[in-house]
Amino acid sequence: MVRPPLTPEERLRGEHLGRLLRQARGERSIAEIATAAGMSAETLRKIETGRIATPAFFTIAALADVLEISLDHLAERSSPAIPS
Amino acid sequence: MVRPPLTPEERLRGEHLGRLLRQARGERSIAEIATAAGMSAETLRKIETGRIATPAFFTIAALADVLEISLDHLAERSSPAIPS
């Protein structure tokens, strides 16, 4: 095996992470936050909707910085497969 | 443009992150930590040597958990292009 496809649990985890980020964004627009974090609006939208299930560490770090939330907090609350 | 190649700064940032992780591993073997974090030893070795410059968020989160270090701490100390 070379690189196994993402498991359903990993996809759920990604969806959960996305929900937390969207919650933190609040009323601000996707474009505003994406620009501030140095990524395209489409990429942020995909992360928030869970369509990018395992985003890069520095991508999430940049978002957490803009949104003023803790990475440790994000990781703790995303890890369990229990979505909501 | 579709996905620009990693910049030299991004590669330096990856090398720096790798150094921090290796430092945190201390005397423990790559195989031991990789197994505990649920990844292959080859992947951990590449992350530590900076050959994987933008690893996945959950990959680093699993490592930080095993190594008992803070993700926010890691991100803060990796972000500037100034390596050491």
Place this chain on the structure above:
DNA sequence: AACTATACCGGTATATCTATTGGTATAGAG
């Protein structure tokens, strides 16, 4: 010397990320 453990490296292969484009839909402003 032979054996073991650890780590490094290059090559290969598949899955995923990230960006762009173009289209669709909705809601509010004029």
Place this chain on the structure above:
DNA sequence: CTCTATACCAATAGATATACCGGTATAGTT
């Protein structure tokens, strides 16, 4: 109604992540 802003989605494409393999090197052991 038209225009604008925002968000959603599918398709495309290049670059990277992750895993496995075989080989190499070094140090410590027996």
